[in-house]
Amino acid sequence: MMPNFPFLKNKKAEDKSEVFVPSRRDFLKLSSLATGGFLLGVNFQCAGPKGETITFAPNVFVSITSDNEVIIVAHRSEMGTGIRTTLPQIVADELGADWSKVKIVQAIGDEEKYGNQNTDGSFSVRMFYEPMRKTGATARHMLIAAAAKKWEVSPAECHTENSQVLHSSGKKIDFGDLVAEVKDMPLPDPESITLKEFSSYKLIGKDVAIYDARDIAAGKAVFGADVNLPGMQVAVVRRSPVIGAKVISFNDTKALAVPGVNRVVKIEGAGIPPGLDKPLEGVAVIADNTWAAMKGREALEIEWDLGPNQTYNSAKQLEEMLQSTAKDGKVRRERGNFLAAQRAAGKVLERTYLAPFYAHATIEPPAAIAHYQGDGICEIWAPTQHPQWARQAVATALDLDLDKVKMNITLLGGGFGRKSKPDFVVEAAILSKAAKSPVRVQWTREDDLHFDFFHSHSAQRIKATIDKDGNFTGWNHHTVFPAIGATGSTTELHPSDGELGLGCTDFPYDVPNIKIETHESTAHTRIGWLRSVSNIHHAFAIGCMMDEIAEARGIDPVKHALQMLGEDRNLEFKPETDGKYENYGEPIETFPWNTGRMKKVIERVAKEANWDQKLAEGKAVGFAAHKSFLTYVACIVVVEKDGSGKISIPEVFYAVDCGIGVNTDRIRSQFEGGAQFATSLATTSAITFENGIPQQKNFDGYQIIRMPQSPKKIHVHIIESMEKPTGVGEPPVPPFIPALCNAMYKLTGERIYQLPFKA
Amino acid sequence: MEKFSISVNGKKQEVTADPDMPLLWVLRDLLSMKGTKFGCGQALCGACTVHLDDEAIRSCSTPISTIGSKKVTTIEGLDKEGHHPLQDAWVEHIVPQCGYCQTGQIMNAAALLKKNISPTVAEIEEAMAGNLCRCGTYNRIKEAIITASEALYLKHQSI
Numbered sequence: 001m002m003p004n005f006p007f008l009k010n011k012k013a014e015d016k017s018e019v020f021v022p023s024r025r026d027f028l029k030l031s032s033l034a035t036g037g038f039l040l041g042v043n044f045q046c047a048g049p050k051g052e053t054i055t056f057a058p059n060v061f062v063s064i065t066s067d068n069e070v071i072i073v074a075h076r077s078e079m080g081t082g083i084r085t086t087l088p089q090i091v092a093d094e095l096g097a098d099w100s101k102v103k104i105v106q107a108i109g110d111e112e113k114y115g116n117q118n119t120d121g122s123f124s125v126r127m128f129y130e131p132m133r134k135t136g137a138t139a140r141h142m143l144i145a146a147a148a149k150k151w152e153v154s155p156a157e158c159h160t161e162n163s164q165v166l167h168s169s170g171k172k173i174d175f176g177d178l179v180a181e182v183k184d185m186p187l188p189d190p191e192s193i194t195l196k197e198f199s200s201y202k203l204i205g206k207d208v209a210i211y212d213a214r215d216i217a218a219g220k221a222v223f224g225a226d227v228n229l230p231g232m233q234v235a236v237v238r239r240s241p242v243i244g245a246k247v248i249s250f251n252d253t254k255a256l257a258v259p260g261v262n263r264v265v266k267i268e269g270a271g272i273p274p275g276l277d278k279p280l281e282g283v284a285v286i287a288d289n290t291w292a293a294m295k296g297r298e299a300l301e302i303e304w305d306l307g308p309n310q311t312y313n314s315a316k317q318l319e320e321m322l323q324s325t326a327k328d329g330k331v332r333r334e335r336g337n338f339l340a341a342q343r344a345a346g347k348v349l350e351r352t353y354l355a356p357f358y359a360h361a362t363i364e365p366p367a368a369i370a371h372y373q374g375d376g377i378c379e380i381w382a383p384t385q386h387p388q389w390a391r392q393a394v395a396t397a398l399d400l401d402l403d404k405v406k407m408n409i410t411l412l413g414g415g416f417g418r419k420s421k422p423d424f425v426v427e428a429a430i431l432s433k434a435a436k437s438p439v440r441v442q443w444t445r446e447d448d449l450h451f452d453f454f455h456s457h458s459a460q461r462i463k464a465t466i467d468k469d470g471n472f473t474g475w476n477h478h479t480v481f482p483a484i485g486a487t488g489s490t491t492e493l494h495p496s497d498g499e500l501g502l503g504c505t506d507f508p509y510d511v512p513n514i515k516i517e518t519h520e521s522t523a524h525t526r527i528g529w530l531r532s533v534s535n536i537h538h539a540f541a542i543g544c545m546m547d548e549i550a551e552a553r554g555i556d557p558v559k560h561a562l563q564m565l566g567e568d569r570n571l572e573f574k575p576e577t578d579g580k581y582e583n584y585g586e587p588i589e590t591f592p593w594n595t596g597r598m599k600k601v602i603e604r605v606a607k608e609a610n611w612d613q614k615l616a617e618g619k620a621v622g623f624a625a626h627k628s629f630l631t632y633v634a635c636i637v638v639v640e641k642d643g644s645g646k647i648s649i650p651e652v653f654y655a656v657d658c659g660i661g662v663n664t665d666r667i668r669s670q671f672e673g674g675a676q677f678a679t680s681l682a683t684t685s686a687i688t689f690e691n692g693i694p695q696q697k698n699f700d701g702y703q704i705i706r707m708p709q710s711p712k713k714i715h716v717h718i719i720e721s722m723e724k725p726t727g728v729g730e731p732p733v734p735p736f737i738p739a740l741c742n743a744m745y746k747l748t749g750e751r752i753y754q755l756p757f758k759a
Numbered sequence: 760m761e762k763f764s765i766s767v768n769g770k771k772q773e774v775t776a777d778p779d780m781p782l783l784w785v786l787r788d789l790l791s792m793k794g795t796k797f798g799c800g801q802a803l804c805g806a807c808t809v810h811l812d813d814e815a816i817r818s819c820s821t822p823i824s825t826i827g828s829k830k831v832t833t834i835e836g837l838d839k840e841g842h843h844p845l846q847d848a849w850v851e852h853i854v855p856q857c858g859y860c861q862t863g864q865i866m867n868a869a870a871l872l873k874k875n876i877s878p879t880v881a882e883i884e885e886a887m888a889g890n891l892c893r894c895g896t897y898n899r900i901k902e903a904i905i906t907a908s909e910a911l912y913l914k915h916q917s918i
Contacts, residue, residue, distance in 0.1 A: 214846075214850050216862075217861065218841035219834030223796070364796070364798070365797070411858065413858070445800055446800075665853055670856075675895065699891060700803055706888045707887045
C-alpha cells in the first residue's frame with residue numbers, strides 16, 4: 001500500500017474524489033434493524049466511475065430504536081481531539097436529538113462501509129461537516145413526514161427537539177414511536193432536504209463536553225492494551241537495535257526458562273527501507289503476562305548483523321545538512337530573481353536554523369491485540385488512527401483476504417501521527433497466528449522511543465534582502481531534512497512537494513523575489529509525521545526570521561506581518577512551484593489562502609494580548625502567525641524572568657480562524673494542549689542517534705514538559721466565521737514555537753537558532 | 760513464583776506471582792483491573808499511580824513483594840460510584856483529551872488532597888510534577904483540583 005501522508009486524503013480516497021459530494025440518487029439508503037429501529041446512512045463511498053450503479057455503503061449512520069434511543073456511529077478514531085463527540089454532535093443537532101441520551105458507538109475499520117477513516121491531517125471536521133449535517137437532516141425530514149402523516153398535518157408545521165417531533169398545536173411524539181412508520185418509508189429526494197439555519201443550532205458552535213469524560217475519570221474507558229480476551233498471551237519484542245539490522249541467530253534457552261514464558265518467535269523485518277507499515281526484524285517472547293514476557297526478553301541472546309546504519313550519527317548528519325544549505329539546491333519555488341535582489345540589496349540577512357528529531361511519546365505506548373482464528377479469520381483490537389491501513393497491512397502480512405480481518409478500534413492514548421502506522425498491529429497478528437491464541441503485543445516506553453517513526457531533524461538557511469530604501473525585496477529559503485518518503489523508498493532524497501507545502505513553499509508574504517531550494521539527505525531511521533509535520537521546523541525558521549527582518553527594517557513585527565501580507569486577496573502558489581502545490585489535498589479554489597483572513601487573526605491576537613502595552617520589567621512578548629491545515633493562526637507568547645533568573649510562560653494568546661467552529665470547547669482544548677506540546681518541542685525534547693541508536697531511552701532522556709514548566713494561562717480567541725470548517729488538531733503547534741523564540745529574544749537579547757533551547 | 764495476599768480496594772486478593780512483578784502488572788494482568796495505566800515502567804510519568812495506604816505510589820516500580828499488609832487503592836476503588844469530587848471536577852472542567860494519563864493524575868491529586876485539603880497553585884504544581892500529560896491538559900487539571908478542593912473543604916466544614 002502507498003504511504004499515506006497525513007496532509008493528503010489517502011490515495012484511494014483521492015481516486016474517488018466524488019466521494020465528498022454525495023450523488024443525488026445514492027445519497028441515502030435505508031434499511032431495517034432487527035431491533036425494530038431504522039438505519040440511515042450517507043453514501044459517499046462511490047464504488048466506481050460516474051455512471052455506474054453504486055453499491056450502498058454508508059460512511060456514517062444514525063439509528064433510532066423503538067425505545068427512543070438515538071445511536072450515532074463514530075467512524076473516526078479518538079486520540080484526544082474530541083472527534084468522537086464532535087461529529088456525532090453535528091448529526092444530533094440537525095436531527096433534533098436529545099444529546100444527553102445519544103449513544104455513540106465506535107465503527108469497526110471498514111472502508112467499504114464507512115469510507116475514509118484515516119484520522120490524520122486535521123481533516124475530520126473539514127471532510128465530514130456537510131455529510132454529517134445531511135445525515136441528521138434527512139432523518140429529521142423522515143421523522144417529521146411520518147409524524148405529519150399520523151397527525152394529518154403539514155410537515156411544515158412540525159419540528160424536532162429533544163428526540164421528539166413537535167407540532168405547532170403542541171402535540172408531540174417520541175422518535176421511537178415513529179420507528180415503525182419510518183423504517184418502510186421511501187427515501188426522500190436529497191434535494192428536498194433542508195438544513196437548519198446556523199443560528200438555530202443548539203450543539204454546533206457550542207461547548208459540548210466529550211462523550212467519554214465520565215468513563216475516563218472513572219478508569220472505565222477502554223484503550224489499546226485494556227481489551228482482555230480469554231486465553232490471551234502477552235508478547236514483547238526485541239527489535240533490531242539499528243534500522244535494517246537482521247537476526248543472524250538467537251538462543252532462547254534462558255528466555256524459555258523464565259516462569260510464564262511459553263514461546264519465542266522470530267519476526268521477519270523489512271530491512272532497508274523499513275517501510276511505513278511493516279514490523280521491524282525482531283524476536284518476540286510470548287508469555288502468560290507482561291512481566292514474564294519482559295523478563296524473558298531480557299534473557300534472550302541474539303546475534304545481529306547490524307548493517308549499514310550502525311555508524312549513523314545524527315549530529316554529524318545535521319552538520320553536513322547545514323553545510324549543504326550554503327550551496328545551490330534544487331529549486332522548488334521561484335518568483336522574480338533573488339540573485340538580482342541580493343546584488344542590489346543594501347542589507348542581506350543570512351541565518352540558519354536547526355531542529356532535532358522528535359518522538360511522539362504518546363503516554364500510551366503502542367499495544368495491539370490480535371486473535372487469529374484457525375479458520376483464517378483475524379480479529380484485531382487496536383488504538384489505530386488509520387483502521388483501514390492497519391486492516392490492509394494485517395491482511396497482507398498474513399496473506400488473508402481483507403474481509404477476513406476484523407478491525408476493532410479502541411480509544412487511543414494519544415496519537416499525534418504515531419498510531420497511523422500499523423507496524424505494531426501487524427506484529428500482534430503475526431504473533432497470534434504463531435502462538436495459536438489471542439496475543440497482546442505490548443511496547444515498553446524504551447521500545448516506543450527507540451523504534452518510533454520520528455519527526456525528521458532539519459537544517460535551514462534563509463537569506464533575506466533589504467534594499468537601500470528599506471524594502472524587503474528577496475527571500476531565499478533552503479530546507480533539508482530526510483523525507484517521510486525515504487522510509488518507504490531509498491531513492492527519496494529530497495522533501496516531497498507535500499512536505500514543502502507544509503509551511504515552506506506556501507510562504508505567503510508579498511516579497512518580489514522568492515527562491516526556495518532543497519538539498520539531498522538520506523534517512524537512517526524511520527521517519528514519520530508528528531502533529532503538524534514539517535510545519536514545525538518551517539514555522540520555526542520563518543517565524544523567527546520574519547521577526548529579525550522586521551527589526552532590521554525598524555518595524556513592529558505585528559505591523560510588519562500585516563504590511564507584508566499586502567492587500568486582501570487569495571494567493572496562488574502553483575504557478576511558482578512547478579505546479580505541484582498540494583494545499584492539504586483540497587482545491588485551492590475551494591479552500592483558498594486568503595491574506596485578509598490571516599490579517600484578521602493577527603489583528604485580533606494583537607488586540608487581545610494588548611500587544612502595544614509597555615510591559616513590566618522582566619517580561620517580554622513574542623509574535624508569530626502561521627497557517628497550516630487550512631486554518632489561520634496567530635500567536636503571542638509572554639515570557640517572564642523572575643528574580644532568580646528562572647524563565648516561565650505566564651500567558652499565551654491565540655487567535656484562530658478555522659471557519660465554522662463546531663465544538664468550541666474542543667477547539668480551545670486543542671490550542672491549550674498545542675501550546676504545551678509545542679513548549680516541549682521548543683525547550684525540552686530531542687532524539688539524537690549514535691551508532692544508529694537513539695540515545696534517549698525513557699522520559700528522563702526524552703523530556704516533555706511537566707506541570708511546573710507549562711504555559712499558565714492560554715487564551716484562545718475563535719474568529720466567528722461562516723467559512724467552511726477546517727481542523728484544529730495540528731495548527732496550534734507551528735506558530736507557538738517562533739512566537740516563544742521571539743519573546744525569548746526580547747527577554748534575553750539572544751536570538752534562537754537551534755531547537756530545543758534551554759529556557 | 761510465590762503466593763501473595765493483598766488488599767485492593769478493600770477486597771482481599773490472592774495472587775501467585777514472581778516477587779519482583781510490579782503491582783501494575785498484578786493489577787492489570789492478574790486481576791484484570793485496567794484503570795491503572797502503563798506509561799514508562801520507570802516511575803517517570805505517573806500514569807500507573809495508585810495509593811498504598813494514603814500515599815500515591817508508582818505501581819510500575821513497586822514489586823508485589825513489598826506491599827505486605829498495606830492497602831492498595833486504585834481508580835476503580837477511589838469512589839464506589841465514580842463520583843469522588845475530583846472525578847466530578849474532571850468532568851465539569853472537561854479535563855481529558857485522550858484520557859490515558861488521567862486516572863494516574865486523579866489518583867495523584869487525591870493523595871495530595873488527603874494531605875492538604877486546600878493546596879495553593881504552587882503546591883499543586885509541585886505535587887503533580889511527576890504526572891506527565893502529552894496532550895497538555897495541565898491547566899484544566901489544576902482548575903479541577905481547585906474545584907474539588909473547594910468541594911471537599913465545604914464537605915469537611917459541614918461535618
